[in-house]
Amino acid sequence: MLINELSKRTGLSIHTIRYYENLGMIEGFTNEKVKSNNYKHYNDNVIERLEIIIEAKEVGFTLAEIKKILTAWFESTDSKPETLELFKAKIKEIDNKIKYFKQTRSLLEKVCEKLQNDEC
Incomplete structure (x- = not known):
């Protein structure tokens, strides 16, 4: 095509x-x-x-990470360990982002509460 x-x-x-x-x-x-x-x-x-x-x-994979995945998936003879490592690293990165966003949300909620109580 x-x-x-x-x-x-x-x-x-x-x-x-x-x-x-x-x-x-x-x-x-x-x-x-x-x-x-x-x-x-x-x-x-x-x-x-x-x-x-x-x-x-x-x-959330970057293009560089995706290129590694494609290479491991289609061109490597033993791609499972390398691909698994890429996915585990992405899971860890996502977990870190979740933690960060939860902290950010908590801070914003505190500011909102102070604004509602005229403490600011």
């Missing part, structure tokens, strides 16, 4: 798909027999990779 169809199937813009390709996260292939254009074709593997990218971004 061409990039336009890939964009429609994944919901990503053509610009975003090209950006991920420039980062080496996906790869399109040109038809060597056709010399009149440089159109790239993408297979279903690229859709799978893009779906992983979308989901990983939604849970």
Whole structure:
């Protein structure tokens, strides 16, 4: 499929798909027999990779982390330990953010309480 169809199937813009390709996260292939254009074709593997990218971004992975996940998942022979470590590190990072946001919320609630009681 061409990039336009890939964009429609994944919901990503053509610009975003090209950006991920420039980062080496996906790869399109040109038809060597056709010399009149440089159109790239993408297979279903690229859709799978893009779906992983979308989901990983939604849970907070950076593009650098996602690239490591993709490499471990698709290119390494023994990817389970490396991938597991990446996911555990992200869980720890999320736990730290939750703790921070709980503390921030508590402080804001105290300020709100003082404002309501005209203590400020």
